[in-house]
Amino acid sequence: MLVLKIVAVFLISASIGILYRIPRKLLVYASLVGVVAWLIMYYTMLVGATIVLADFLASIAVGVMAEVLSRVLKKPATIFIIPGFIPLVPGGDAYTTMLYMVKGKYVDGVAMGMQTVLTGGAIAFGIFVSATIFRLIINYNIERSLQHVDKS
Amino acid sequence: MSDGSEALGISLEQIVLLSGLAGEIMLKNGAETYRIEETMDHMAKACGVAQVESFVIPTGVFLTVTDPAGRSLTVMRRVRDRTINLDRIAKVNELSRRLVDQRIDYANANAILNDISRERTGFSLFPSMIASGAIGGGTAILQNGVFFEILAAFVAAMLVRYIAHIVSRLHGVQFIFEFLGGMAVASCGAFLHFMWPQLGADPVIIGGIMPLVPGVAITNAIRDVIAGDLLSGLSRGMEAALTSAAVAMGVVIVLALNL
Numbered sequence: 179m180l181v182l183k184i185v186a187v188f189l190i191s192a193s194i195g196i197l198y199r200i201p202r203k204l205l206v207y208a209s210l211v212g213v214v215a216w217l218i219m220y221y222t223m224l225v226g227a228t229i230v231l232a233d234f235l236a237s238i239a240v241g242v243m244a245e246v247l248s249r250v251l252k253k254p255a256t257i258f259i260i261p262g263f264i265p266l267v268p269g270g271d272a273y274t275t276m277l278y279m280v281k282g283k284y285v286d287g288v289a290m291g292m293q294t295v296l297t298g299g300a301i302a303f304g305i306f307v308s309a310t311i312f313r314l315i316i317n318y319n320i321e322r323s324l325q326h327v328d329k330s
Numbered sequence: 331m332s333d334g335s336e337a338l339g340i341s342l343e344q345i346v347l348l349s350g351l352a353g354e355i356m357l358k359n360g361a362e363t364y365r366i367e368e369t370m371d372h373m374a375k376a377c378g379v380a381q382v383e384s385f386v387i388p389t390g391v392f393l394t395v396t397d398p399a400g401r402s403l404t405v406m407r408r409v410r411d412r413t414i415n416l417d418r419i420a421k422v423n424e425l426s427r428r429l430v431d432q433r434i435d436y437a438n439a440n441a442i443l444n445d446i447s448r449e450r451t452g453f454s455l456f457p458s459m460i461a462s463g464a465i466g467g468g469t470a471i472l473q474n475g476v477f478f479e480i481l482a483a484f485v486a487a488m489l490v491r492y493i494a495h496i497v498s499r500l501h502g503v504q505f506i507f508e509f510l511g512g513m514a515v516a517s518c519g520a521f522l523h524f525m526w527p528q529l530g531a532d533p534v535i536i537g538g539i540m541p542l543v544p545g546v547a548i549t550n551a552i553r554d555v556i557a558g559d560l561l562s563g564l565s566r567g568m569e570a571a572l573t574s575a576a577v578a579m580g581v582v583i584v585l586a587l588n589l
């Protein structure tokens with residue numbers, strides 16, 4: 179069953195890549211980013227983490243993998259981020275929220291809606307964190323190389 | 331590089347057109363704000379101008395270049411319809427790197443850029459419908475759907491792509507595609523459940539709304555905010571939120587009618 183799900187995640191990421199027209203040569207890399215991120219989310223939830231924490235860790239992984247790949251392959255990081263995080267999107271939670279709201283179960287709906295929003299926020303914040311760290315590293319390296327020039 | 335634009339035989343008008351076109355292509359196809367500004371700056375500097383100022387918002391590109399003699403020229407490009415084509419962004423990015431490294435000259439760069447802006451990339455309707463369907467079917471698998479639910483999710487997500495194809499002809503109408511897509515997906519799910527009550531509507535609807543997730547808007551909003559482009563970041567974040575709301579409204583209306 180897990181193998182089937184991994185194949186499904188690979189297909190989702192690759193199809194997102196096709197829809198958003200990322201360069202064909204990079205489809206495999208982008209899809210693998212999606213699979214790794216989803217596996218991180220899956221196993222973190224198996225050991226008992228909430229979906230918010232699991233998605234946060236997985237999306238940090240997406241950001242790190244995307245920034246590394248974009249440096250190595252000299253392509254924009256967005257190409258790897260989008261197929262990477264789409265399998266993490268809490269579509270099921272969002273749908274359940276709508277269902278509760280329509281049925282008039284507002285308390286459940288608000289609780290589920292909060293979880294959906296927090297999960298989405300965790301994904302966004304995970305990408306934010308990894309991109310910020312990479313930016314800091316780049317700026318630090320530039321500073322250091324400038325100081326080096328000054329001394330010599 | 332510092333011997334001035336006249337020495338290279340390129341006029342200020344040509345430089346500003348080249349960089350402006352590069353910025354316009356990138357903005358039209360969904361690049362981050364800082365990437366567009368940096369690309370335009372690098373391209374203009376590589377052509378030998380003394381100073382470049384660029385300003386990009388989600389609906390337009392502004393660029394001023396000044397040559398060593400102190401003359402300056404400004405262009406503005408208004409961008410109305412935006413699509414998503416990350417292949418073009420990667421190509422313009424690559425072109426600007428080659429121009430900066432002097433591996434390509436102005437005339438070649440201009441010809442290639444015009445090709446990029448005109449060429450048809452990506453896939454035609456049917457393959458992208460299959461791709462969209464695969465997103466829906468795959469998500470239904472992740473939701474532990476049974477075979478026929480996965481199949482229905484595949485069809486629903488393909489329908490979303492077809493609606494996108496029809497609605498894309500109506501330029502300047504925002505969010506109607508997401509709304510109609512949500513309605514169509516929810517109708518598919520409700521129909522399946524009505525015809526075969528042992529099958530659930532849930533995996534179909536969850537799978538079907540997946541292709542409607544505004545992935546580029548979310549990613550660009552985050553990356554713009556980190557880079558300090560607060561204006562673009564906020565408006566793209568708002569775009570993502572409104573898109574999600576439109577999808578939810580479409581689904582909710584059908585669900586409410588169905589009960």
